[in-house]
Amino acid sequence: MVRYKKSEEKRKQILFAAFQALSELGYDSVTLQTIADHAEVSKGVVHYYFGSKEAVLVELLEWLTAKISAKEQAAVQEQPTAAGKLKAYIDSAFPGPAKNRSFYRVYLDFLARASRIPVYREINQRFYDNCARISTEVLTLGQKEGIFAKALIPDTTAPVIRAIIDGCLIQWLMKDDDELHAAYKESCYEAVMKVLRV
Amino acid sequence: MVRYKKSEEKRKQILFAAFQALSELGYDSVTLQTIADHAEVSKGVVHYYFGSKEAVLVELLEWLTAKISAKEQAAVQEQPTAAGKLKAYIDSAFPGPAKNRSFYRVYLDFLARASRIPVYREINQRFYDNCARISTEVLTLGQKEGIFAKALIPDTTAPVIRAIIDGCLIQWLMKDDDELHAAYKESCYEAVMKVLRV
Amino acid sequence: MVRYKKSEEKRKQILFAAFQALSELGYDSVTLQTIADHAEVSKGVVHYYFGSKEAVLVELLEWLTAKISAKEQAAVQEQPTAAGKLKAYIDSAFPGPAKNRSFYRVYLDFLARASRIPVYREINQRFYDNCARISTEVLTLGQKEGIFAKALIPDTTAPVIRAIIDGCLIQWLMKDDDELHAAYKESCYEAVMKVLRV
Amino acid sequence: MVRYKKSEEKRKQILFAAFQALSELGYDSVTLQTIADHAEVSKGVVHYYFGSKEAVLVELLEWLTAKISAKEQAAVQEQPTAAGKLKAYIDSAFPGPAKNRSFYRVYLDFLARASRIPVYREINQRFYDNCARISTEVLTLGQKEGIFAKALIPDTTAPVIRAIIDGCLIQWLMKDDDELHAAYKESCYEAVMKVLRV
DNA sequence: AATGAATGAGAGTTCATTCAT
DNA sequence: AATGAATGAACTCTCATTCAT
Numbered sequence: 001m002v003r004y005k006k007s008e009e010k011r012k013q014i015l016f017a018a019f020q021a022l023s024e025l026g027y028d029s030v031t032l033q034t035i036a037d038h039a040e041v042s043k044g045v046v047h048y049y050f051g052s053k054e055a056v057l058v059e060l061l062e063w064l065t066a067k068i069s070a071k072e073q074a075a076v077q078e079q080p081t082a083a084g085k086l087k088a089y090i091d092s093a094f095p096g097p098a099k100n101r102s103f104y105r106v107y108l109d110f111l112a113r114a115s116r117i118p119v120y121r122e123i124n125q126r127f128y129d130n131c132a133r134i135s136t137e138v139l140t141l142g143q144k145e146g147i148f149a150k151a152l153i154p155d156t157t158a159p160v161i162r163a164i165i166d167g168c169l170i171q172w173l174m175k176d177d178d179e180l181h182a183a184y185k186e187s188c189y190e191a192v193m194k195v196l197r198v
Numbered sequence: 199m200v201r202y203k204k205s206e207e208k209r210k211q212i213l214f215a216a217f218q219a220l221s222e223l224g225y226d227s228v229t230l231q232t233i234a235d236h237a238e239v240s241k242g243v244v245h246y247y248f249g250s251k252e253a254v255l256v257e258l259l260e261w262l263t264a265k266i267s268a269k270e271q272a273a274v275q276e277q278p279t280a281a282g283k284l285k286a287y288i289d290s291a292f293p294g295p296a297k298n299r300s301f302y303r304v305y306l307d308f309l310a311r312a313s314r315i316p317v318y319r320e321i322n323q324r325f326y327d328n329c330a331r332i333s334t335e336v337l338t339l340g341q342k343e344g345i346f347a348k349a350l351i352p353d354t355t356a357p358v359i360r361a362i363i364d365g366c367l368i369q370w371l372m373k374d375d376d377e378l379h380a381a382y383k384e385s386c387y388e389a390v391m392k393v394l395r396v
Numbered sequence: 397m398v399r400y401k402k403s404e405e406k407r408k409q410i411l412f413a414a415f416q417a418l419s420e421l422g423y424d425s426v427t428l429q430t431i432a433d434h435a436e437v438s439k440g441v442v443h444y445y446f447g448s449k450e451a452v453l454v455e456l457l458e459w460l461t462a463k464i465s466a467k468e469q470a471a472v473q474e475q476p477t478a479a480g481k482l483k484a485y486i487d488s489a490f491p492g493p494a495k496n497r498s499f500y501r502v503y504l505d506f507l508a509r510a511s512r513i514p515v516y517r518e519i520n521q522r523f524y525d526n527c528a529r530i531s532t533e534v535l536t537l538g539q540k541e542g543i544f545a546k547a548l549i550p551d552t553t554a555p556v557i558r559a560i561i562d563g564c565l566i567q568w569l570m571k572d573d574d575e576l577h578a579a580y581k582e583s584c585y586e587a588v589m590k591v592l593r594v
Numbered sequence: 595m596v597r598y599k600k601s602e603e604k605r606k607q608i609l610f611a612a613f614q615a616l617s618e619l620g621y622d623s624v625t626l627q628t629i630a631d632h633a634e635v636s637k638g639v640v641h642y643y644f645g646s647k648e649a650v651l652v653e654l655l656e657w658l659t660a661k662i663s664a665k666e667q668a669a670v671q672e673q674p675t676a677a678g679k680l681k682a683y684i685d686s687a688f689p690g691p692a693k694n695r696s697f698y699r700v701y702l703d704f705l706a707r708a709s710r711i712p713v714y715r716e717i718n719q720r721f722y723d724n725c726a727r728i729s730t731e732v733l734t735l736g737q738k739e740g741i742f743a744k745a746l747i748p749d750t751t752a753p754v755i756r757a758i759i760d761g762c763l764i765q766w767l768m769k770d771d772d773e774l775h776a777a778y779k780e781s782c783y784e785a786v787m788k789v790l791r792v
Numbered sequence: 793a794a795t796g797a798a799t800g801a802g803a804g805t806t807c808a809t810t811c812a813t
Numbered sequence: 814a815a816t817g818a819a820t821g822a823a824c825t826c827t828c829a830t831t832c833a834t
Contacts, residue, residue, distance in 0.1 A: 105313045112306040159369045167365025501709045508702040563761025
C-alpha cells in the first residue's frame with residue numbers, strides 16, 4: 001500500500017502536523033492552512049499529497065491508531081507474565097499527561113465522527129480489534145497462570161478492558177489536571193484487575 | 199429564575215431540534231439552517247432566541263446533561279437497596295439502542311469540544327459531579343449493607359463507575375449494532391459489580 | 397401637511413431620538429432598534445408612525461434643516477444693522493461645540509446621501525435657499541448702509557457665505573477639539589467680512 | 595516600503611473599483627460584491643487582498659487623499675508666482691464636473707465617517723495638513739511679493755482656504771448642475787483672493 | 793395604539809479546492 | 814514538485830419589515 005515511495009517522509013511530516021494542529025485547534029478550527037503552517041509547507045502541498053482535507057484526516061486516524069496499537073503490542077510482548085503484560089498494557093495506554101491529552105483530544109474528535117461516518121468507524125474498528133487481541137493475549141495467559149478467572153470469555157471481556165481504559169482517560173482529560181494522571185492510571189489498573197481476578 | 203421573556207417552550211423546541219440535527223449530522227455539518235428546519239421555524243428565529251449558534255450548543259449541552267442527571271437520580275432514588283440502586287443506575291444509563299445512539303453521538307461531539315473549551319468542560323464537570331453523587335450514594339449504602347468492599351474510597355471509585363459506563367457505551371456505539379446493546383449493558387453491569395464487590 | 401394631528405408630538409419624539417442615534421452611531425450603525433431605544437418606544441412604533449426607516453431619515457433631514465433655518469432667520473431679524481445681522485447669523489451657525497458636533501455629524505451623513513439621492517438633495521436645496529435668503533438680506537442691507545461692496549451680486553455671493561460657514565465647521569469637526577471652536581468661528585467671521593467688505 | 599507580496603497592481607485595480615462603486619452607490623449600498631464586480635474579480639479576491647471590507651475603505655481614503663495631495667502639490671510647484679500658484683491650486687481642486695462629482699461624493703461619505711471614527715479622521719488630518727502646507731507656501735510667497743496681507747497668520751488662514759474650496763464644491767455638488775461648475779470655481783477663487791489680498 | 797415574535801433576503805467572511813506558473 | 818492567487822459555495826449573523834395579538 002506504499003503509494004508514494006519517494007515522498008512517504010513528507011506525508012508523515014504532514015500527518016504529524018495535522019495531528020498537532022487538530023490537537024490544538026479541534027475539528028472545526030483546523031484548516032488546510034493551519035495544517036500547512038504546522039508542517040511548514042504551502043497549502044497546495046497538503047492537497048498535492050492527500051487530494052483532499054478529508055483524506056488527510058482519514059489517513060491521520062489510520063496512522064495514529066496503527067502507531068498506538070504497535071506501541072501497545074510491543075510493550076505487552078516484552079513481558080513474560082500475565083501480570084507484567086497487563087501492567088505494560090496500562091502503562092502504554094497512560095504514557096503521561098502531555099501525550100494522553102494530545103492523543104485523546106484528537107481521538108475524541110474522531111470518535112464523534114466515527115459514530116456517523118463508516119470510513120472512520122472501520123478504522124476505529126481495526127484499532128479496537130487490535131486492542132482486543134492484546135487483551136485476549138493477556139487474559140488467556142493469566143487464566144493459564146491461574147491469576148485470572150477461568151470463567152471469563154475473552155470475546156466479551158476484552159472490550160470491557162478497553163472501555164475502562166478509554167473511560168478513565170476521558171474522565172481524566174475532562175479534569176484537565178496533570179497531577180491527577182497517576183491517580184487515574186492507578187484507578188484504571190485496579191479496576192481492570194478487579195474485573196479479571198479470580 | 200425567570201431569565202427569558204421569550205417563550206420558554208419555543209426555546210425547548212429549538213433545543214430539541216438542535217439535538218436531533220446534531221445527532222444526525224454531527225458538529226461540522228449542523229448549521230443554523232438545519233436546526234431551524236428540524237424545529238420548523240425560520241433561520242432567524244434561532245438567532246432571535248439564542249443570540250448565536252454557539253449559545254444554542256452550549257445551552258443544549260446544559261439541557262441534555264441536566265436531563266440525564268435528573269433521570270438517573272430519580273431512577274436510583276426509587277430503589278431502596280444498593281443492588282437495586284446500582285441496577286437502576288445502569289438501566290437508566292442504557293435506556294436502549296436508539297436513545298443511547300442519539301445521545302452518545304451528540305455527547306462525543308461535546309466531549310471533543312470540552313477537551314479544549316472551558317465553558318463546555320465546566321458544564322460537563324457538573325454532569326460528572328452529579329454522576330459521582332449518584333455513585334457515591336450507591337456505594338456507601340452498599341458498604342453499609344455489606345455487599346460492597348469497605349475499603350473503597352468514594353472519591354476515587356465514583357469516577358471509575360462512570361468511566362466504565364461511558365467506555366462501554368462508546369464501545370457499543372462504535373459497533374453500530376443494536377443487537378449488541380443488551381450484551382454491552384450486561385458487561386458493564388458485571389464490570390461495575392466486580393469493581394465494587396467485597 | 398399635518399398628517400397625524402393627534403400624534404404629532406410622538407413623531408417629534410421619534411425624530412429627535414433618530415437625530416441622537418444618528419449623531420452617535422452614524423448611518424451604517426443606526427437601526428430601527430437603536431432609534432426605538434433612544435425614543436424609549438418599541439421598534440414597531442417607529443414603523444407605525446413613519447412607514448419605513450427611509451421615511452424617518454427623510455423626515456429627520458426636513459425637520460433638522462427647517463429648525464436650523466428658523467433659528468438663523470429669527471436671530472438675523474432681531475438685529476437692525478447689517479453688521480449685527482451678520483454677527484447674529486454666524487453666531488447662530490456656531491452655537492457651540494456640542495451642538496455643532498451633533499448637527500454636522502448628522503448633516504455630513506445627509507450631504508453624502510444628498511449627492512446621490514434626489515429626495516435628500518431637494519430638501520437640502522430648500523435649506524440652501526433659506527440660507528441664501530438670509531445672506532441676501534444681510535448683504536443688500538449692508539450695501540445700502542455702505543459697509544459691503546456694491547458690486548457684489550447676491551445670487552453669486554450668498555452661496556459663498558454658506559460655503560465658508562460649512563467649510564469652516566467641517567474643518568473644525570475634523571480637528572475634534574472643542575477648544576478650537578471659538579477660533580474657527582472667528583476665522584469664519586473674518587473670512588465672510590473680507591469677502592463682503594468694500 | 596514593500597508591504598505587500600501580493601501584486602500591488604491588483605490592489606490598485608481593486609481600490610479604483612471600490613472608488614467607482616462607492617461614488618456610484620454610496621456607503622450603505624456598496625458591498626464587497628459590487629466592488630468585486632467593478633474590479634471584474636470574484637468576491638473572494640477583495641478579501642484576499644485586503645482582509646476585510648473596512649480595510650478596503652480605509653486604504654481607499656488613504657490612496658485618494660494622497661493622490662489629490664500629490665496632484666495639487668505638483669500643480670502649485672510648477673508656478674513661480676504667488677498668483678500663479680493660487681490659480682494652479684484652485685484649478686487643481688476644480689478639475690471639472692465629472693472628477694469633482696465622483697471625488698466629492700466619496701469624500702463626503704468619508705468625512706461623515708471621519709467625524710466618528712478615529713482612523714478615518716487621522717487620514718483626513720494628514721490630507722488637511724498637506725492642504726495647509728500648500729496654502730502656507732502660497733500665502734508666504736504672496737506676502738513677500740506684497741500681494742497678500744502681511745498681517746495674515748498662515749496657521750489660521752490656511753484652514754480657511756481649504757474650507758472655502760470644500761464649501762464651494764459641496765455647494766456645487768448639491769446643485770447637481772455641470773454648467774455651474776465654472777461659476778463656483780470663479781466664486782471660490784474670488785473669495786480666496788479677497789480673504790488674502792492686502 | 794402598541795408590541796415584539798417571526799421572517800428571510802442579503803451582508804461580510806471563511807475556506808476547500810483548482811490551477812497557472 | 815511546489816506555490817499561492819483565485820474562486821465561489823456556504824456559513825453565521827443583521828435587520829427592515831410584517832403581522833398576530
